[in-house]
Amino acid sequence: MNGDLSICITNRLTTAHAYLTPCAEVKLPARCISIAILTIRFIDTSEKVIFLSFDDGPEPVFTPLALASLKKYQSQATWFILGKQAEKHPALLGDIYQGDNDIGVHSYDHVSLTGLSPWQIIQQLERTKTLINAATGQFWPYFRPPNGAYNNKVLDAAAAVGFQWNVMWSVDPRDYQSTPQQIINHVLVNLQPGAIIVLHEVTPSTTQALPILLQEIGKRGYRARSLGQYLQEFSGGNEE
Numbered sequence: 001m002n003g004d005l006s007i008c009i010t011n012r013l014t015t016a017h018a019y020l021t022p023c024a025e026v027k028l029p030a031r032c033i034s035i036a037i038l039t040i041r042f043i044d045t046s047e048k049v050i051f052l053s054f055d056d057g058p059e060p061v062f063t064p065l066a067l068a069s070l071k072k073y074q075s076q077a078t079w080f081i082l083g084k085q086a087e088k089h090p091a092l093l094g095d096i097y098q099g100d101n102d103i104g105v106h107s108y109d110h111v112s113l114t115g116l117s118p119w120q121i122i123q124q125l126e127r128t129k130t131l132i133n134a135a136t137g138q139f140w141p142y143f144r145p146p147n148g149a150y151n152n153k154v155l156d157a158a159a160a161v162g163f164q165w166n167v168m169w170s171v172d173p174r175d176y177q178s179t180p181q182q183i184i185n186h187v188l189v190n191l192q193p194g195a196i197i198v199l200h201e202v203t204p205s206t207t208q209a210l211p212i213l214l215q216e217i218g219k220r221g222y223r224a225r226s227l228g229q230y231l232q233e234f235s236g237g238n239e240e
């Protein structure tokens with residue numbers, strides 16, 4: 001059992017990419033599967049796809065505008081939402097889901113998870129997960145801790161709530177302090193297959209940049225997709 005567990009922990013702490021085999025796929029004991037969680041920063045693919053992610057929403061102005069841009073360019077993204085925002089705007093979760101986008105958990109109120117007890121972390125994640133499920137009937141097993149701050153305690157708590165993926169990013173245009181043109185330039189300079197791009201729903205710059213960004217990546221042969229279409233393949237759970 002100890003040997004199995006060490007394999008599992010090795011996977012859990014890997015920060016390289018999602019190409020590694022998760023525990024579930026190598027059929028380790030249930031105890032091991034329960035703590036298996038992978039940290040990913042990009043998707044290992046040669047396909048010209050990128051993964052836009054929006055943190056801190058849903059937000060009543062920016063979320064509908066982002067959804068309209070994604071729809072116009074037949075693209076998808078992944079939201080990492082706050083539970084307290086979801087409580088205020090539950091219908092927006094349904095709108096995100098209807099656009100074939102994914103909804104992961106950021107936390108309930110953007111507290112730093114590393115400073116909390118395991119039980120408090122579980123409450124932050126579980127409460128938000130429940131709100132997503134109530135609005136969409138779905139559970140996407142991805143989470144992204146506020147400020148990208150995590151440790152083993154956070155990962156163990158997330159795994160206990162059922163999360164399989166701790167999603168970091170490979171491209172950060174710092175949209176909260178950038179102009180639309182700066183955001184676009186940063187993403188285009190760093191454009192490569194499988195990039196995960198972190199954006200936020202707190203600034204008009206991101207909203208203004210998004211349609212131009214989608215148009216520009218399209219010209220370069222890239223599409224923006226939701227993480228789920230790719231992570232499920234890696235976990236062997238693609239049902240399509």
Ligand SMILES: [Zn+2]
Pocket residue numbers: 055056106110146147
């Ligand atoms: Zn955040």
